Amino acid sequence: MTTLKQVSSVRCFDGEQRRYEHQASTLNCIMQFSVFLPPQALDGDHVPAVLWLSGLTCTDENFSSKAGAQRIAAELGLALIIPDTSPRGDDVADDDAYDFGKGAGFYVNATEQPWAKHYQMYDYITKELLDVVHSELPLNGKLSISGHSMGGHGALIMALREKERFASVSAFAPIAHPSACPWGLKAFSGYLGEDRATWQQYDAVALLRDGHDCPPLLVDQGGADNFLAEQLNFSVLEETVAKQDVLAQLRLQDGYDHSYYFIASFIEDHLRFHHSYLTR
């Protein structure tokens, strides 16, 4: 049974940039997401995919319109799966702040009210969305994961918790230790409540310290990122990774900020990195 409704498709580097809509049962709302299918997938092949998770304030369209990922994805024969960052719709609880509520789902399964009814982003991505795209799109089942900021956090925790599903993981300026930064403290106490023991399953540094295996890892962090000192905990991630048995490259990129100009500058490296593991 087809559950996806295609709402748009535009030609891009001989592939197609598409948008789909579906009723998301984990989130109790209608969701849209974007997909880039490379030319190989339009010619009848089943291709590997990179799942991209976006950051605060984003929809599925920031990455597809700003990162410039399609040229390399077309060359390498990679599909890009690009979900939204929170549940959507008029009956979904929200907050006036940009870093909580809609656009800021933090890829957790909320337990607190009024969030729990809709904010189940961890299960939405790892269970529902990945299942539906693999059953309805020309994908071969091989999958890597990447993301930016809040989405870099999402990519790291999903890879650490579900290592067998992902050939590799990468992140741009991830919120590496959300239990210990203002964005994470606000989101986790709001969505998960005050019992910090329940936060650990959604904190990459905590999962690494707890001995979770990690797929091969690439992280880029801009040295001129406004959020570096207060929010991102890059040096804590570096120290934690160094103590674990992780195949990892963590790169501080001098002069780059937190924006999509930074992502556009290094997305080719990330897609080539993922392709090398997806095609082994």
Ligand SMILES: N[C@@H](CCC(=O)N[C@@H](CS)C(=O)NCC(=O)O)C(=O)O
């Ligand atoms: N100052 C920003 C903070 C949020 C932010 O920088 N969001 C990043 C991810 S953490 C982003 O990707 N924004 C959307 C864009 O640049 O297209 C705002 O209020 O919009």
